[in-house]
Amino acid sequence: MELENVEKVATEEIEACEDLDQLNETRVKYLGKKGLIQGFMSKMRDLTNEERPKFGALVNKIKSAVEEKIRIAQEKLEEKKINKKLESEAIDVTLPGYKFNTGVIHPLMQTIEEIEDLFIGMGYEIAEGPEVEEDLYNFELLNLPKDHPARDMQDTFYINPNTLLRTHTSPVQARTMQAKKGEPIKVICPGKVYRRDDDDATHSHQFMQVEGLVLGKDISLADLKGTLHEVAKKIFGDERTIRLRPSFFPFTEPSVEVDVSCFKCNGKGCPICKNSGWIEVLGAGMVNNNVLKMNGYNPDEIQGFAFGIGVERFTMLKYGIEDIRNFYMNDTKFLNQFKGVK
Ligand code: DAH
Numbered sequence: 001m002e003l004e005n006v007e008k009v010a011t012e013e014i015e016a017c018e019d020l021d022q023l024n025e026t027r028v029k030y031l032g033k034k035g036l037i038q039g040f041m042s043k044m045r046d047l048t049n050e051e052r053p054k055f056g057a058l059v060n061k062i063k064s065a066v067e068e069k070i071r072i073a074q075e076k077l078e079e080k081k082i083n084k085k086l087e088s089e090a091i092d093v094t095l096p097g098y099k100f101n102t103g104v105i106h107p108l109m110q111t112i113e114e115i116e117d118l119f120i121g122m123g124y125e126i127a128e129g130p131e132v133e134e135d136l137y138n139f140e141l142l143n144l145p146k147d148h149p150a151r152d153m154q155d156t157f158y159i160n161p162n163t164l165l166r167t168h169t170s171p172v173q174a175r176t177m178q179a180k181k182g183e184p185i186k187v188i189c190p191g192k193v194y195r196r197d198d199d200d201a202t203h204s205h206q207f208m209q210v211e212g213l214v215l216g217k218d219i220s221l222a223d224l225k226g227t228l229h230e231v232a233k234k235i236f237g238d239e240r241t242i243r244l245r246p247s248f249f250p251f252t253e254p255s256v257e258v259d260v261s262c263f264k265c266n267g268k269g270c271p272i273c274k275n276s277g278w279i280e281v282l283g284a285g286m287v288n289n290n291v292l293k294m295n296g297y298n299p300d301e302i303q304g305f306a307f308g309i310g311v312e313r314f315t316m317l318k319y320g321i322e323d324i325r326n327f328y329m330n331d332t333k334f335l336n337q338f339k340g341v342k
Pocket residue numbers: 167168169170211212249251252283284285306307308309
C-alpha cells in the first residue's frame with residue numbers, strides 16, 4: 001500500500017468497526033508492533049539521508065492521525081455499548097412490587113394505648129410493677145390479710161407461700177404509695193395478671209388490666225365518676241353515660257361497680273345489655289382508709305379513688321368479640337380485622 005493511502009484506508013476501516021473488538025483488531029493491524037505503519041518505519045533504512053527525515057515526519061503524522069481516529073471511534077463504541085446495556089436492563093416501573101405483610105398492633109394493646117392517651121392527656125403518669133409479686137403487695141397492703149375471705153375471689157397461682165403471680169394490677173397502687181411517701185398521686189398501671197381459672201369463652205388464666213389511682217386533697221367520688229365518664233366516652237363513644245352501683249372490694253370504701261349505657265341499643269334493651277340498657281364494665285371506689293394508713297398516707301389529709309379496668313372485657317364489648325381466647329391464638333385472620341381501627 002502506498003503511504004499516502006494509509007490514512008484514508010485506515011479511517012474507512014476504523015469508521016466501519018461495529019464494536020470494540022473489531023476496533024482493537026484494526027488498531028493492531030495499523031499501529032501494532034508488526035502493523036502497517038511500523039512496516040513503513042522499517043523501510044526507512046532503504047532511504048537516503050536526505051529523504052529519511054521527511055519520510056519519518058510523514059509516517060509520524062499519519063500515525064498520530066490514525067491514533068486520534070481510533071481514540072474517537074473508541075469513545076463512540078464505548079458509549080454505544082453502555083447505551084445498549086442500559087436498554088437491555090431497562091426497569092418496567094409499572095410492574096407490581098413485592099408485597100410485604102405488615103403486622104397489626106394487637107387489639108388489646110390498641111385498647112391500652114387508647115386508655116393511656118386519655119389519661120396522659122389528663123396529667124396522669126404510667127406506673128408499672130412486677131408480675132411475680134409478693135403476697136404483701138398483692139393482698140396484705142390492700143387490706144386483705146392472710147385469712148381474709150375475699151382472697152377466695154381471686155384464685156391465685158402461688159410460687160411459694162409469700163410469692164405469687166399477681167392476680168390484679170392493684171399491687172402497683174401499694175408500690176406507688178410506698179414510693180411517693182405521702183405525696184399526691186395520679187397514675188395508671190397497665191399490665192398482665194394471672195388467675196387460676198379454667199380457660200373458656202369468657203375466662204383466661206392470664207389477662208390484662210389497667211389500674212388507676214388518684215390521691216390528693218379533696219378528691220371525691222364525683223371526681224371518680226367524672227373521670228370514668230371520660231373513659232366510657234373515649235372507648236365506647238361520645239353519647240355514653242355511666243352509673244355507679246354499690247359493691248364491695250376490700251381496698252376501697254365505698255366500692256362501686258360501674259355500668260356504661262348500652263352502645264348497641266342506646267339504653268332501650270338488647271341481648272348485649274341483657275335488656276337492662278346497661279353494661280357492667282369495671283370496679284372502683286374510694287381508697288380504703290386502712291390501705292392509705294398501711295402505705296404511709298394520713299386519711300385525714302389526703303384521700304382519693306382507684307379503679308380497675310379489664311382490658312379484654314373492654315375490647316370484647318367494643319368490637320363484639322365473643323370468645324376471649326381469640327386474643328391469644330395469634331390467628332392473623334382475627335388480628336387483621338384490627339388493622340388501622342384505632
Ligand atoms: N383489683 C380488682 C380486680 O382485679 C379490680 C379493682 C376494683 C381495682 C376496684 C380497683 C378498685 O382499684 O378500686 O378484681
